[in-house]
Amino acid sequence: MDNSFPYKLYLVISEESCINDHFLKVAEQAVKGGVDLVQLREKNASSAEFQHKAFQLKEILDRYNVPLIINDNLKVAQQIEAFGIHVGTSDTPPKQIRQNWKKVKCLGYSIEDKNQLNSSESLTSDYLAVSPVFKTSTKTDTIIEWGLAGIEEIRSITQKPLVAIGNMNAKNADDVIKAGANCIAVVSAICAAQNPRKAAEELRNKIEKYE
Ligand SMILES: Cc1ncc(COP(=O)(O)OP(=O)(O)O)c(N)n1
Ligand SMILES: Cc1ncsc1CCOP(=O)(O)O
Ligand SMILES: [Mg+2]
Numbered sequence: 435m436d437n438s439f440p441y442k443l444y445l446v447i448s449e450e451s452c453i454n455d456h457f458l459k460v461a462e463q464a465v466k467g468g469v470d471l472v473q474l475r476e477k478n479a480s481s482a483e484f485q486h487k488a489f490q491l492k493e494i495l496d497r498y499n500v501p502l503i504i505n506d507n508l509k510v511a512q513q514i515e516a517f518g519i520h521v522g523t524s525d526t527p528p529k530q531i532r533q534n535w536k537k538v539k540c541l542g543y544s545i546e547d548k549n550q551l552n553s554s555e556s557l558t559s560d561y562l563a564v565s566p567v568f569k570t571s572t573k574t575d576t577i578i579e580w581g582l583a584g585i586e587e588i589r590s591i592t593q594k595p596l597v598a599i600g601n602m603n604a605k606n607a608d609d610v611i612k613a614g615a616n617c618i619a620v621v622s623a624i625c626a627a628q629n630p631r632k633a634a635e636e637l638r639n640k641i642e643k644y645e
Pocket of ligand 1 (some may be wrong): 444446473475505506520521522523524525542544563564565573597599619
């Protein structure tokens with residue numbers, strides 16, 4: 435695999451998931467702790483609110499050279515000149531994103547069914563999310579629970595970078611990497627932590643230790 439996806443610890447953040455501090459502060463602390471990719475996922479905000487939050491977040495992340503991915507909303511992603519976008523099976527499909535956003539640098543796509551893997555939508559994507567690895571209360575409208583065996587199976591079918599998401603934490607990060615994931619994505623392990631920087635450091639250490 436080439437090194438076009440060098441990211442290992444991916445924070446998926448929203449204002450409401452940050453229960454102990456402001457989301458911009460949580461994001462900055464998480465980056466200091468070792469997060470190297472951030473997605474803004476605002477499921478309930480208007481486009482104007484989403485864009486405002488994304489703009490503020492990007493200003494912080496730019497200082498640390500950490501790329502920002504926008505969840506679902508192509509217009510917001512383009513307007514703030516994000517690094518990329520993450521879409522799932524109910525969103526604008528990856529091929530359409532490529533057609534409408536020539537400069538997209540990182541296009542992520544959720545895998546919820548094995549049949550998606552050899553599709554042209556997956557092939558055009560820069561990384562695939564194993565979604566979810568384990569059931570999680572953060573996102574309940576999911577179809578499958580892949581588990582470690584699911585990651586192994588997906589790994590045997592595709593060479594694409596794999597992002598593991600869904601109840602990921604410092605206890606299971608190494609098993610997930612061992613099963614074939616390239617990157618761990620988390621919401622609550624960092625956003626709901628009392629100390630987001632320490633939580634990110636623990637995750638990062640676990641990932642680095644395995645490699
Ligand atoms: C890194 C990452 N993986 C999976 C998802 C889920 O995307 P999707 O299936 O489109 O669901 P929503 O996030 O839009 O509810 C993700 N956002 N990020
Ligand atoms: C956005 C998303 N996509 C699949 S699971 C999930 C939520 C992950 O949240 P948590 O890390 O709190 O389990
Ligand atoms: Mg989506």
